[in-house]
Amino acid sequence: MIEVERLTKTYGDARGIDDITFSVGKGEILGFLGPNGAGKTTTMRILTCFMSASSGSAKVAGYDIFEDSLKVRSKIGYLPETVPLYTDMQVPVYLKFVAGLKDVPWKKINHKVAEVMEQVGLTHMAHKFIGELSKGYRQRVGLAQALVNDPEVLILDEPTIGLDPKQIVEIRSLIKGLGGGRTIMLSSHILPEVSMLCERVIIIDEGKIKAMDTPDNLMSRLHAAGRVQARIDGPKEKVLKALREIGGAKKVDVVSDSGATSMYVVEFADGKAGAHLIPRAVTSGGWDLHELTPMRLSLEDIFIRIVTEEEIKQ
Amino acid sequence: MRNLYFLLTKELRSYINSPVALVVITIFTIITGYYFYNIFANFSTLSFQAQSNPMAAKQYGALNVTEFVVRPFFSIVGLVMLIMLPMLTMRSFAEEKKSGTMELLLTYPLTDAEAIIGKFLGCMGIFVVMLTLTFPCLALVGYFGQPEWGVIGAGYVGLLLMGSAFISLGIFMSSLTENQIIAAALSFASLIILYMSGLSAAFAGENVGKVLEYISIINHLETFAKGVIDTSDVNYYILFTALFLFLSMRSLESKRWRG
Numbered sequence: 001m002i003e004v005e006r007l008t009k010t011y012g013d014a015r016g017i018d019d020i021t022f023s024v025g026k027g028e029i030l031g032f033l034g035p036n037g038a039g040k041t042t043t044m045r046i047l048t049c050f051m052s053a054s055s056g057s058a059k060v061a062g063y064d065i066f067e068d069s070l071k072v073r074s075k076i077g078y079l080p081e082t083v084p085l086y087t088d089m090q091v092p093v094y095l096k097f098v099a100g101l102k103d104v105p106w107k108k109i110n111h112k113v114a115e116v117m118e119q120v121g122l123t124h125m126a127h128k129f130i131g132e133l134s135k136g137y138r139q140r141v142g143l144a145q146a147l148v149n150d151p152e153v154l155i156l157d158e159p160t161i162g163l164d165p166k167q168i169v170e171i172r173s174l175i176k177g178l179g180g181g182r183t184i185m186l187s188s189h190i191l192p193e194v195s196m197l198c199e200r201v202i203i204i205d206e207g208k209i210k211a212m213d214t215p216d217n218l219m220s221r222l223h224a225a226g227r228v229q230a231r232i233d234g235p236k237e238k239v240l241k242a243l244r245e246i247g248g249a250k251k252v253d254v255v256s257d258s259g260a261t262s263m264y265v266v267e268f269a270d271g272k273a274g275a276h277l278i279p280r281a282v283t284s285g286g287w288d289l290h291e292l293t294p295m296r297l298s299l300e301d302i303f304i305r306i307v308t309e310e311e312i313k314q
Numbered sequence: 315m316r317n318l319y320f321l322l323t324k325e326l327r328s329y330i331n332s333p334v335a336l337v338v339i340t341i342f343t344i345i346t347g348y349y350f351y352n353i354f355a356n357f358s359t360l361s362f363q364a365q366s367n368p369m370a371a372k373q374y375g376a377l378n379v380t381e382f383v384v385r386p387f388f389s390i391v392g393l394v395m396l397i398m399l400p401m402l403t404m405r406s407f408a409e410e411k412k413s414g415t416m417e418l419l420l421t422y423p424l425t426d427a428e429a430i431i432g433k434f435l436g437c438m439g440i441f442v443v444m445l446t447l448t449f450p451c452l453a454l455v456g457y458f459g460q461p462e463w464g465v466i467g468a469g470y471v472g473l474l475l476m477g478s479a480f481i482s483l484g485i486f487m488s489s490l491t492e493n494q495i496i497a498a499a500l501s502f503a504s505l506i507i508l509y510m511s512g513l514s515a516a517f518a519g520e521n522v523g524k525v526l527e528y529i530s531i532i533n534h535l536e537t538f539a540k541g542v543i544d545t546s547d548v549n550y551y552i553l554f555t556a557l558f559l560f561l562s563m564r565s566l567e568s569k570r571w572r573g
């Protein structure tokens with residue numbers, strides 16, 4: 001559904017994105033993850049034919065974005081990051097305008113508008129001007145205008161930014177319900193969001209793709225270099241010293257102290273699994289081991305590692 | 315066509331919902347109406363004098379309502395258009411860029427040409443309302459005297475064509491910037507320069523003078539105000555309009571490239 005090849009965009013001398021290649025299959029939900037200025041919006045603006053790329057090519061819904069831009073544009077729904085809307089229009093009037101431009105057949109316009117308003121939960125806001133709506137409802141209007149032509153491909157640029165936690169949850173479940181055969185590409189820098197919504201994640205930083213995998217695989221790729229959590233009953237200083245002496249242990253910290261026992265986190269150097277050495281170190285010190293849990297790296301950790309260019313061992 | 319319908323209704327609606335159109339239309343009508351009142355009152359005084367004093371009548375020649383009222387009225391309407399139309403066109407693209415709505419508009423399946431013509435027709439719609447509101451003045455002339463209706467008809471055709479030229483230039487300027495004031499200032503400045511170029515024709519060399527006279531945007535209105543629809547003048551305004559609509563297209567295109 002989306003095929004991007006060696007896409008590059010420069011703004012004058014400044015970098016936008018640099019040689020990006022990826023593809024998204026039909027019905028797939030792809031997360032586009034990256035810090036500020038990574039090039040997420042740039043990529044999306046090119047795919048939606050708002051901007052031209054400096055070089056490279058891309059196909060969306062089977063059409064070339066440069067040669068068949070009108071066809072591409074009639075097949076997509078786009079929610080820009082800033083959710084720009086005409087504040088002086090009433091919600092249904094605005095949506096009818098969009099439906100008209102997006103080639104919804106005349107006779108179906110009213111029906112379609114009512115349907116998307118229902119779908120995104122806007123029906124009770126029908127009499128309001130867009131300018132009077134709260135951020136959460138504007139976001140819904142933004143989603144509604146993206147959906148009004150039943151697009152094959154949905155491109156959502158940071159769809160939950162600036163919303164309160166309750167709205168975030170609602171919008172996320174809304175997006176989750178939008179799948180079903182529809183190809184969705186959404187950008188974010190909120191990691192749990194991406195792992196919750198997406199089947200595949202692309203991590204992009206400074207205009208380049210840094211990693212591309214399923215959220216689970218990304219986490220397990222880093223698992224080997226994992227961390228282990230241990231609850232140990234014993235004198236803190238001595239335990240710390242003993243743990244640090246374990247081969248391969250890179251970093252040892254006390255994370256919590258509850259009376260007699262303390263929780264330690266031992267981080268091993270990449271590729272060295274050393275969790276099995278902990279019980280021996282503890283018993284030879286004459287202390288008790290209460291708990292030993294391997295810790296999976298959270299997506300946040302992975303993200304920070306990848307963007308701070310720590311190498312990922314396969 | 316379909317896209318133009320949706321774009322045009324949206325434009326007209328947003329003009330109606332914003333105070334801009336109302337203010338522009340009101341000011342335009344007040345200024346032209348006030349000017350009309352002055353020339354018409356002056357004309358009645360002269361006619362009255364001429365009636366009571368045949369000597370004075372000789373001095374003024376034949377008192378002709380077309381000559382004394384209709385023609386000056388058309389040139390003043392042209393001048394007020396030059397001031398007011400940039401205020402109407404300044405928002406067209408500048409506002410969409412500033413508020414970011416351009417990003418959505420340009421990702422809908424419509425061509426750049428349609429986007430521009432939609433804006434153009436929107437402004438033309440408001441402009442037609444402005445022109446229509448000047449008609450009661452001329453109807454008043456018709457009620458009290460015998461103006462040459464041919465001249466009035468031709469004058470309106472001329473004003474309509476000149477307005478379309480002003481509007482296309484204004485839309486182009488608005489496509490260059492996201493600041494409405496800059497868009498208005500640029501249109502205003504270029505229209506005034508085009509207006510004045512006829513003045514420098516007088517002392518420029520013969521050939522340059524001809525070119526300057528041809529360029530002068532208001533010169534072409536004069537033939538219309540004489541009741542003549544000359545194809546060369548019609549062509550001038552049509553070409554002018556087409557040129558600036560085309561330039562607006564290039565401006566949108568280059569925006570896509572620059573990002």
Ligand SMILES: Nc1ncnc2c1ncn2[C@@H]1O[C@H](COP(=O)(O)OP(=O)(O)OP(=O)(O)O)[C@@H](O)[C@H]1O
Binds near residue numbers: 189
């Ligand atoms: N119109 C522009 N002109 C010049 N440079 C730009 C423009 N838009 C983006 N950039 C630059 O391109 C790079 C990528 O920006 P982009 O907006 O795509 O990042 P992003 O991943 O969307 O970031 P964010 O999370 O902040 O939205 C940045 O360095 C930015 O400064």
Ligand SMILES: [Mg+2]
Binds near residue numbers: 040041042
């Ligand atoms: Mg962005």
